[in-house]
Amino acid sequence: METGETRARRCILYVPGSDTRKMEKAATLGADCVCFDLEDGVAWNQKENARPLVARALRELNFGVSEKLARINAIGSGMERADLEAVVPARPDAIVIPKVSDAEQIKWVSETIQRLETGDSPIVLIGMIENARGLMNVREIASADARLQALIFGAEDYAADVGATRTREGLEVLYARSAIVAACAASGIQAIDLLYLDFRDPEGLRTEATRGAQLGYAGMQAIHPNQVEIVQEAFTPSADAIANARRIVEAAREHLNAGHGAFALDNKMVDMPIIKAAERVLARARRTNSRKLGNET
Ligand code: COA
Numbered sequence: 144m145e146t147g148e149t150r151a152r153r154c155i156l157y158v159p160g161s162d163t164r165k166m167e168k169a170a171t172l173g174a175d176c177v178c179f180d181l182e183d184g185v186a187w188n189q190k191e192n193a194r195p196l197v198a199r200a201l202r203e204l205n206f207g208v209s210e211k212l213a214r215i216n217a218i219g220s221g222m223e224r225a226d227l228e229a230v231v232p233a234r235p236d237a238i239v240i241p242k243v244s245d246a247e248q249i250k251w252v253s254e255t256i257q258r259l260e261t262g263d264s265p266i267v268l269i270g271m272i273e274n275a276r277g278l279m280n281v282r283e284i285a286s287a288d289a290r291l292q293a294l295i296f297g298a299e300d301y302a303a304d305v306g307a308t309r310t311r312e313g314l315e316v317l318y319a320r321s322a323i324v325a326a327c328a329a330s331g332i333q334a335i336d337l338l339y340l341d342f343r344d345p346e347g348l349r350t351e352a353t354r355g356a357q358l359g360y361a362g363m364q365a366i367h368p369n370q371v372e373i374v375q376e377a378f379t380p381s382a383d384a385i386a387n388a389r390r391i392v393e394a395a396r397e398h399l400n401a402g403h404g405a406f407a408l409d410n411k412m413v414d415m416p417i418i419k420a421a422e423r424v425l426a427r428a429r430r431t432n433s434r435k436l437g438n439e440t
Pocket residue numbers: 156157158159164165166168169180183184185366367368
């Protein structure tokens with residue numbers, strides 16, 4: 144059983160909250176998550192205009208299968224309270240909190256939402272780790288609050304914060320990228336990977352998304368409609384991977400019952416970690432399958 148992953152979040156597509164046309168379009172693309180942004184995707188002089196536009200889009204658009212998210216400005220920016228007051232009554236499924244630097248920030252948002260919230264299902268929180276302080280505190284952040292279901296790695300902001308130069312290979316962010324996956328796994332929540340800025344490079348995107356999936360990420364961020372399908376595919380187990388996982392799990396059942404902890408399959412050793420990894424693949428396949436049917440369990 145894969146813990147903490149209550150629903151598929153293979154792709155989070157951002158849309159500037161000041162752009163009504165893009166918000167309308169984003170809701171129709173079949174992305175697992177659509178995130179209306181009030182933070183860095185919105186110009187300073189549009190911050191106030193964007194709030195009612197995002198609230199209206201959350202209320203009025205038909206999101207189909209997509210989970211609807213709103214990203215507020217960072218805690219301490221001076222805009223975070225007004226952002227929450229504007230969007231929480233419009234009932235997003237989740238609030239994304241950027242530049243989280245300690246667990247208190249997650250708790251503050253959770254308590255503020257509690258006061259503003261109406262309706263039955265509690266609003267989920269998704270935090271972003273994208274500065275050095277956030278990374279140093281990621282263990283506490285990952286277990287800060289029951290509403291928190293995922294952490295996102297913001298690689299561009301992180302690199303800027305520590306003074307790293309971004310490269311195609313990404314070695315400069317590998318430590319942070321791996322540490323976030325580990326912290327999320329330890330707390331049983333999802334990890335969502337960095338984004339790929341060159342939205343006209345499908346091959347580069349596929350390579351980056353595949354690497355994220357290999358590192359253990361459950362999904363990735365996106366900024367353009369033509370990234371959604373590639374990203375979602377990269378975070379969906381392939382037919383071959385599913386077939387292979389099924390064989391391992393079936394063979395394991397027989398061998399474990401017969402009292403063998405380790406056995407051979409196709410000239411390779413199989414033991415508990417291999418079986419667990421196969422079970423994870425099957426769990427992920429079940430989740431993406433139920434997601435396709437619009438079933439959010
Ligand atoms: N969501 C929904 N629709 C989008 C979109 C997005 N993120 N990005 C582009 N589109 C739409 C455009 O409106 C256009 O549709 P239209 O012709 O029907 O109007 C179509 O997709 C093609 O867009 P394109 O011309 O290729 O791109 P652009 O120059 O309009 O926009 C960006 C490029 C990067 C500005 C845009 O993709 C964007 O705003 N991305 C999100 C940025 C963001 O939120 N950043 C903060 C978080 S990292």
